[in-house]
Structures are given as structure tokens and as C-alpha cells.
Amino acid sequence: MMQKEDEIDLKVLLFNYLQYWPLILAFMFAGLVSAFLFNRYATNIFKVESSILVEDDKPSLGTDLFESAGFGLQGKNNIENEIGILKSFSLAEETISELNLNVQYYNEGFITTNQIYDKLPIIVSVDWKQPQWVGGMFKIEVLDENTFELQIENDEFNIYNPSDPYYKSKLEDPSLKKSVYSFGEKIEEENLSIKINSIFANPGEKFQFKLTDTPTLALKYKEELSVAPINKQASILNLNLETPVRRLGEDYINKLMEMYLKRELDEKNRASESTIRFIENQLLGISDSLETSENKLQQYRSENNVFNLSQEGSVIFERLQELDKQRGETEVSLKYYQTLNSYLENNQGGDLVAPSIIGVTDPLLNSLVEALAELQAEQIRLKSNFSDQAPSVRENATRIANTKKQLQENVNLALNNTRNVLADLNNRIRMIQADINALPKTERDLIGIQRKFTINENIYVYLLEKKAEAEITKASNMPKNTILDFAKAGQIPVAPKRSLNLLIGLILGLIVPIGFITIKDFLNTKIEDPKELENQIKVPLIGMVGRNNSDDALPVLNNPRSSVTESFRSLRADMTYLSQQKENLTILFTSSISSEGKTFVSINMASVYALMGKKTILIGLDLRKPKIAEDFGLMNDKGMSTCLSSDTPWQSVIKSSGHPDFDVILSGPIPPNPAELLLQEKFTNIVNEIKEAYDVIIFDCPPVGLVSETKELFGLADISFFVFRQGYSMKGNTQILNNLVEKGGVSKIYGILNDVHIDKGYGYGYGYGYGYGYGNNSYGYHEEVTPLPWWKRALRRKN
Structure with missing residues (x-):
């Protein structure tokens, strides 16, 4: 039995997510599209690799004489030291200086910019003996064979000072004195001195470039370079660098190895x-x-x-x-x-x-x-x-x-x-x-x-x-x-990982809506799951009533073949087991707050008894906020408040519902003291007289969570029902019902879930009277009313 409960819970969880399948599919599709666009426009990164053989020195004659004495000369060819030297800042600095990589050039694309290294259309000469702007981006547009326009594309500039190369100061509000220059002309600003020469730049072409000082570049390449032995026993070091420009990576590693061997030879x-x-x-x-x-x-x-x-x-x-x-x-x-x-x-x-x-x-x-x-x-x-x-x-x-x-x-x-x-x-x-x-x-x-x-x-x-x-x-x-192998770049980029990115996009597209749904459900304070409601209340959940998709408040009388009508028939059948050997039956309906549908349930429950030939009367006891009159199209000019506040007999305030076996006593004009009126002995006497005249009496009581007189009315009813509304009633309202049972001493009270329209995997009631064959999948047994448009349903006032 316990295993079955767990299976039902998993089923509920699955149905809870599947009802949002269009949203989940949309997010998954969006995730795939995003991953595709990222793969399409992301810069390809290639891996450049090379290897160096670190030779161990042959021991000199006589070395073993003092080595065995504990003077420890055996560690002088430590692989870790060689790795440290290859990754050293000073070696990277020497390499950058030899290659002259201080100016980076970029082609301006539609979405992204790509770095260019070979066949440069322009050459930027920089006087690094004086302070320069570094870090920001310049944009150049070739106007003709002799002139160009220079602009600042990214103003995140710092000032590099060769007298203090490792510390830079931020440049505030950089600007150029003019925008149009000639090729070969010296461009001078405060802390800036460069010259731009054309190699084969054509009019209309646009390029970007930025200046980077040697210490910054050395630190960047030092961090990006990876050096490691091919295995624990070997003295072969593998060097690799990931870069968007393959030729640049090859030149850098080759020059680095050259400077490494030159330093050793020196x-x-x-x-x-x-x-x-x-x-x-x-x-x-x-x-x-x-x-x-x-x-x-x-x-x-x-x-x-x-x-x-x-x-x-x-x-x-x-x-x-x-x-x-x-x-x-x-x-x-x-x-x-x-x-x-x-x-x-x-x-x-x-x-x-x-x-x-x-x-x-x-x-x-x-x-x-x-x-x-x-x-x-x-x-x-x-x-x-x-x-x-x-x-x-x-x-x-x-x-x-x-x-x-x-x-x-x-x-x-x-x-x-x-x-x-x-x-x-x-x-x-x-x-x-x-x-x-x-x-x-x-x-x-x-x-x-x-x-x-x-x-x-x-x-x-x-x-x-x-x-x-x-x-x-x-x-x-x-x-x-x-050097065992000179630097060689792979033909296939190592990033972006296209298949992995598509998978990540698909997974994120799945996780995001599921996470949103989970959080929404976690933060949701409204009652939606019938199983959860059943577990929270201390009394049985006797039935569920589906959503009424029409404006008609009397679907039982006006549309007897609807699925809503069938849910009331099922509820009427359950009454046989709840009130055995009782010819006359008094049923009370209440709720925690207004608008949970207790009046709708009361009217249609009375209707379903009237259809079977039972002489039925519906009594409106909500003296503060009466609603029965408007549902029947009657005038609320007299009713129970009239009887209780005067000598008017109750027989004179009865009104016909339009059905021969169905009468109505409205609540009547709103009195100044509704609670005191219902608590009179006179009301009890009236009820006793009505019980002798009718087979079924339905009490439409005010919400027990808002008023006090309803608690006194439970003693006049044979069976009481506490109405909850799916997607509207608060989960905390179940405690009101539990308190009535545990502290108020109310017996023979049951729960009803009204306006069921959110499928949680139980088929709208799985055993609660509104299930297989009577829900949305009716298989032709019932005539369903076409649902109203969403905007009309939103404006329609539910009881």
C-alpha cells in the first residue's frame, strides 16, 4: 500500500509538469537556438602544443664521493624547476619583447570582432620609451589611400609609464584632438605617441587595434601557458596554449622555447x-x-x-x-x-x-x-x-x-x-x-x-x-x-564545444521552466492538489465538483447531462452511505471565506434532489451577503430575516425555483443584527417545522471563517459540508475545518473541492465522484457546454 502511495505521488508530480508542456518545449527550443547562435558567433579557440626533452646530467667523475656524503646534488635537474622556468614571468617578458606583440589588430565584423595576425593591412608604430595609452580600443576607418579616421571605441584606458612599468594609472575621459589623420603622420596626445602606416588598406575598410604593454602581455601569456610532464616517469614536458589565432600561438611557443634554450646556453x-x-x-x-x-x-x-x-x-x-x-x-x-x-x-x-x-x-x-x-x-x-x-x-x-x-x-x-x-x-x-x-x-x-x-x-x-x-x-x-616537437596548432577548435553547448542549452531549457514551476508550486499558497487537500484535513474529502464553463448558475436543472450535473449526482449517491435510514435530510454548506462556491454547490445540490422527486427546500442563511436571489432571478424582498425579525410565518416567504419539487427561502433584507437573529430559539422552531414539511433541507450558510453564527448552525444539520475552491482557497484555511472537528466538536462534517480545473494527475477526482468518464474525457456520455473565452471567464463572478 505504501508503494502505491509513492507511485501516485510520482504520477502527480509528472502530471504537474506535463500540463506545462508547451512552455517546457518552448524553453527547450529557445535553449537550443541560443546554443546554436553562441556556437555560430563565438570565437574559435585552438590548442597549440609542443614538447621539450629535459636531459639529466651525466654524473661527473668523483661526484658520487661527496653525493653519498649527504651533500645532495641529485636534485639539480628537478622537472618542477624547469616547469617553473618555462612558466616564469621573465621568460614570457623576453619572448614578448622578441616577437613585438604589443599591438593587437582586429577585423570589425557584423556581430563579433576577430583578431588578425598575418597580412596586416596597417602597422601601428609605438614609442614605448615614453608613456602610452594601453588597454582601450581604437577604431580606424580608411578614407582613401592617404588618410584615415581615428576614433576611440573603448575608453577603458590606463597610462603605461616605462619608468614604472608594473604600475599603471587610469586615464580619465580620453579624447583625441582631431579625428582625421594621414598615414605616416605622428599622432601625439598627452601620454600618447603612435604612428599608423598603411600596407594594403583599402578605402572604406574598418579595423580596430589596441596597445598592450609588455608586462601585461607577459602576465597574460604566463597564465595561459600550460606546462606539464607527459607522465610521472618521463622527463618530457608538454607545452600547450589555447588561442584564437593559431599562427600567433605557434610563434609564441616556438620563440618561448628558443629563449628558454638560449638562456640555458648563456x-x-x-x-x-x-x-x-x-x-x-x-x-x-x-x-x-x-x-x-x-x-x-x-x-x-x-x-x-x-x-x-x-x-x-x-x-x-x-x-x-x-x-x-x-x-x-x-x-x-x-x-x-x-x-x-x-x-x-x-x-x-x-x-x-x-x-x-x-x-x-x-x-x-x-x-x-x-x-x-x-x-x-x-x-x-x-x-x-x-x-x-x-x-x-x-x-x-x-x-x-x-x-x-x-x-x-x-x-x-x-x-x-x-x-x-x-x-x-x-x-x-x-x-x-x-x-x-x-x-x-x-x-x-x-x-x-x-x-x-x-x-x-x-x-x-x-x-x-x-x-x-x-x-x-x-x-x-x-x-x-x-626541442622534440615545435609548436603545432590543432585543426579542430577546442572551444566552443558545439555538441556540449547544444546539450547544455537543451538541459537549461528543460531545467529553467521546471525550476520555475517547482518554485511557483512551492510558493503557491492556494489549494490545487486534491490529494494534498485530503492529507491536510482531518475529515474525508467526499467529492469534487468540476468547473462550470457556462454563465448558468443552475447547470443541474438547465443542463442535466453535463459532467458538472453528474458530479452532483455522484455526491447525492454518497449521501446514502453518509445518512443511512434517514428519510428526511438536512444538509449544511459553508466555507472558510466568500467566493469559494458554497452557494453554487448548495443550489445545485438542492436541484439534484429535486430532480429525483424529493421535496426540497433551499434556505439562504447568509444574512450579510445574500446571493441566491440573483441566481434564480428573484427579488430578495422577503425571506428568513423577515420571519426572524417579525411575526411573518415562514410559509409566506417561500418562493418557487421554477421546479415543482424545489422551493427557496431567501435570506431576505439584510438586518442590522444577523448573528442574533439566527441564534434565536425561534429559528430552531422554524427549522423543525420545515423538516416536517420537506424531505431535504439545504442550508446555505455564511463562511464559518468570517462569521460566528455558522458554528451554532451545525447542530441543526444532519450532514455538513465544508467547501474549498481549487486555485482560490488558501492552504491555511484547512486549519479552520480541522479546528471545527478537534476543538468545536462538530461531527459528520466532510470536505468538498469545488471548481476543479487543474489536472494534478488524478483525473479530477480519482475515486471522489468526478473521475473516469465524467471529466474532460467524457467519451460522449455527457453534453458539455463550450467553454467561454478566457476574458469572459475572468470577468465572470464565481460563487
Whole structure:
């Protein structure tokens, strides 16, 4: 049984929405049309994609010695850092500057404007060294080959100042001194200086353009660019950008990747340039000494006619020459170690010179210097994108400090070893000098001069070799990261999503009216649903009366085959079960407020009894607002108020309804004290006399929710009916009926729903006497009155 109730509720809900099917279909159609128009005129957005391979550095010899010691060099090729660099504001700014994208051009369409990038009809030159108007839109109309008209299309301008590029001020009321200019003419206003040149603009054509400063563009592209690895294990980064102009997107991403690799290459070249500068500084000092020693050697040989050494002198010189060469190289190494030590102790900036370039072959030292150089370069890149307190910057700073500490220890050890080697070489040279002293003076002097020349020459040649090696290294430097795929735009736009938009339009077209109907029903305070009414009242809902579509207030008498008449017959049949074994029947009709149809129901209920031959009388007890007289076309000159306020017998105020078994006692002239009249014992006596004379008595009482005397009348009736009107009676009025039962002690009272015309899925009564076969789908059993036009029904006064 409970399951059946739930099914009925779903049916009611469905019928409630289906009665508005034209509105729902109209909204769904409007949603589809709106989505179609949006797809038709929306700007197509294309996705531009490319990819970069981020190479991991091969570990240098000896790196594992200090890496395992916890100095943490393994994180220097973090993919997240590379993503941060590619999405950095500074890299976007460099890219925008290279592409010169600060002026955007648009074709003016009928509904929308489209950005143009290739084959520009005009070129706008901007002097970005001075303040400019940015953000707003200019409109240009070509008048002829030499002139054009310039207007302000959108006045949302800001002032860009190159001295403070990241902060702009709003331009109030922008205006131009004149509107017509010549191509190539300089257009100057306060904080504006541009020049417009024609490429192939034709007379009558219209274009729009706007100026955008580099920081604003860089921030826009930085936010729009998406960079992500293709999967968690790969070191391949996928770059994509969504843009309405495919060629612009391709150019931007390609230039961005180019600037990214150039920045990496510049960092690598910086180390080679530092090495070259170090060697050049050494060459400056040694070249002067070489030239001086060479001049002295030539002068001594010419003055003393000595050109070659003796055999003994040659042997001694060769030994001395070899030791001097070793000492020279050792001194260069010592100077490098001292320079490196000073760099570390003073915490200097700048680039390091690789030890291998100077001839130092210590693998650990080489790997440490190389690691420190890369960590410092990484720190520069990180600081250009993140603050000093960022985790990646702080982590990299810790690695630099650990590497410097390890390198400092290694340099101190190398300094001590180099000094010991140099001291040993000096001792050996001094020992050979004792042999030189045994030679003749002329040969001794020649050896000394030639020795100095040879030392300087060897060092000079050695430095030249190292400089050449450094230059070759610089020339052979390549970025470790490589471009896998250059930017390519898709052929199919990613937005608008046409199928999805049509579906959304259809769904919104369905949701909006359903939501409106739901809210309307939720906020509706009128009784519409018979099932809801039945659940709210504490008494049975005994029947329903359909809407009377004619002006005739007596459909039972005048149109006995109508569906409304049949609803009263059904209600009369129910009386048999409500008042068993009662030959005489007194029925009372009331409501909560006026205009709910109690008089209409009373008249036609009396009529249906009269049709079956019952002697019936209708008594109008609404002494304040009588209506029965006008429905029967009678004069309300006498009635119940006449009997109660005078000695007039009730028999004398009876009027005929026009039917032989149907009499009427009108309410009569409106008295000053209607409540007191009805509460007299005289009224009770009259009613008792009438019961003896008639089979059926119908009381048309005033609304119990507005007057008090009706409560006293319930005791005179065998059956009482509380009339509600669909779409008119307030839901809160059900409490009046409930109070009559619970607090007033009224028994044998039932509910009737009048003027049923809103189908809630119960077929107008589903078991309440106005249902299958008797409603709108009458299947030819009844003669229905053609409904009046809506404006007549609106003017017709319902009782």
C-alpha cells in the first residue's frame, strides 16, 4: 500500500509538469537556438602544443664521493624547476619583447570582432620609451589611400609609464584632438605617441587595434601557458596554449622555447667566458716579460758573439729548462688555487673557472667546481622566478653551502700540496745552478738570459693553448635540453564545444521552466492538489465538483447531462452511505471565506434532489451577503430575516425555483443584527417545522471563517459540508475545518473541492465522484457546454 502511495505521488508530480508542456518545449527550443547562435558567433579557440626533452646530467667523475656524503646534488635537474622556468614571468617578458606583440589588430565584423595576425593591412608604430595609452580600443576607418579616421571605441584606458612599468594609472575621459589623420603622420596626445602606416588598406575598410604593454602581455601569456610532464616517469614536458589565432600561438611557443634554450646556453657560456678572461689577464702580464727577455737575449748574443752553448752547457740548460717549465705550470696552478680560495673565503659572486682548463687534473676538484657552478647557475634561474623563501631556492642554497664547504677543504689541501711541489722544484733548480757556476762567465750569463726567455715563452704558449681550448669549449657548448616537437596548432577548435553547448542549452531549457514551476508550486499558497487537500484535513474529502464553463448558475436543472450535473449526482449517491435510514435530510454548506462556491454547490445540490422527486427546500442563511436571489432571478424582498425579525410565518416567504419539487427561502433584507437573529430559539422552531414539511433541507450558510453564527448552525444539520475552491482557497484555511472537528466538536462534517480545473494527475477526482468518464474525457456520455473565452471567464463572478 505504501508503494502505491509513492507511485501516485510520482504520477502527480509528472502530471504537474506535463500540463506545462508547451512552455517546457518552448524553453527547450529557445535553449537550443541560443546554443546554436553562441556556437555560430563565438570565437574559435585552438590548442597549440609542443614538447621539450629535459636531459639529466651525466654524473661527473668523483661526484658520487661527496653525493653519498649527504651533500645532495641529485636534485639539480628537478622537472618542477624547469616547469617553473618555462612558466616564469621573465621568460614570457623576453619572448614578448622578441616577437613585438604589443599591438593587437582586429577585423570589425557584423556581430563579433576577430583578431588578425598575418597580412596586416596597417602597422601601428609605438614609442614605448615614453608613456602610452594601453588597454582601450581604437577604431580606424580608411578614407582613401592617404588618410584615415581615428576614433576611440573603448575608453577603458590606463597610462603605461616605462619608468614604472608594473604600475599603471587610469586615464580619465580620453579624447583625441582631431579625428582625421594621414598615414605616416605622428599622432601625439598627452601620454600618447603612435604612428599608423598603411600596407594594403583599402578605402572604406574598418579595423580596430589596441596597445598592450609588455608586462601585461607577459602576465597574460604566463597564465595561459600550460606546462606539464607527459607522465610521472618521463622527463618530457608538454607545452600547450589555447588561442584564437593559431599562427600567433605557434610563434609564441616556438620563440618561448628558443629563449628558454638560449638562456640555458648563456649560462653555460658564462663559465667559458670567465675562463677566457682569466687566461687573458695572465697573458697580459707574461707577454711583456716575454718581449723583454727576448730583446735581452738578442742583444746579449749580438754584443758577445755567442749564439750556442757548449755541450756541457746545453745539457745543464735542458735540465734547468724542464724544471723551469714544471715550476711555471705549478705557479699557474698555485695562482688558480689562491684565486679559488679567495673566491670561497670572501663568498664572491660571478662565475668559476674550471680547473681542467688550467691543467689541474684532480677529478674530485673538477667535479666539485663543476657542481658548484651548476648549482649557482640554477640558483640564478630559481631566483628569477621564485622568492628567496621558496622551498626550492632554500634547498638549492643549502646544496651550494655544502658544496662550498667540501670544495674549500679540497682547495686547502691542493694549496699545501702545490706549495710543497713548488718548494721541491726550487731546491732542484738551486742544485743545478751550482753546476752553472762552474761554466765560463759568458756562457753563464747566456744561460740565465735564455732561461728567462724560455720560461716566459713556455708559459705564454701554455696559456695560449688553454685559451684556445676554452674558446673551442665555448663554441661547442649546446643546451642540454632539446626541442622534440615545435609548436603545432590543432585543426579542430577546442572551444566552443558545439555538441556540449547544444546539450547544455537543451538541459537549461528543460531545467529553467521546471525550476520555475517547482518554485511557483512551492510558493503557491492556494489549494490545487486534491490529494494534498485530503492529507491536510482531518475529515474525508467526499467529492469534487468540476468547473462550470457556462454563465448558468443552475447547470443541474438547465443542463442535466453535463459532467458538472453528474458530479452532483455522484455526491447525492454518497449521501446514502453518509445518512443511512434517514428519510428526511438536512444538509449544511459553508466555507472558510466568500467566493469559494458554497452557494453554487448548495443550489445545485438542492436541484439534484429535486430532480429525483424529493421535496426540497433551499434556505439562504447568509444574512450579510445574500446571493441566491440573483441566481434564480428573484427579488430578495422577503425571506428568513423577515420571519426572524417579525411575526411573518415562514410559509409566506417561500418562493418557487421554477421546479415543482424545489422551493427557496431567501435570506431576505439584510438586518442590522444577523448573528442574533439566527441564534434565536425561534429559528430552531422554524427549522423543525420545515423538516416536517420537506424531505431535504439545504442550508446555505455564511463562511464559518468570517462569521460566528455558522458554528451554532451545525447542530441543526444532519450532514455538513465544508467547501474549498481549487486555485482560490488558501492552504491555511484547512486549519479552520480541522479546528471545527478537534476543538468545536462538530461531527459528520466532510470536505468538498469545488471548481476543479487543474489536472494534478488524478483525473479530477480519482475515486471522489468526478473521475473516469465524467471529466474532460467524457467519451460522449455527457453534453458539455463550450467553454467561454478566457476574458469572459475572468470577468465572470464565481460563487
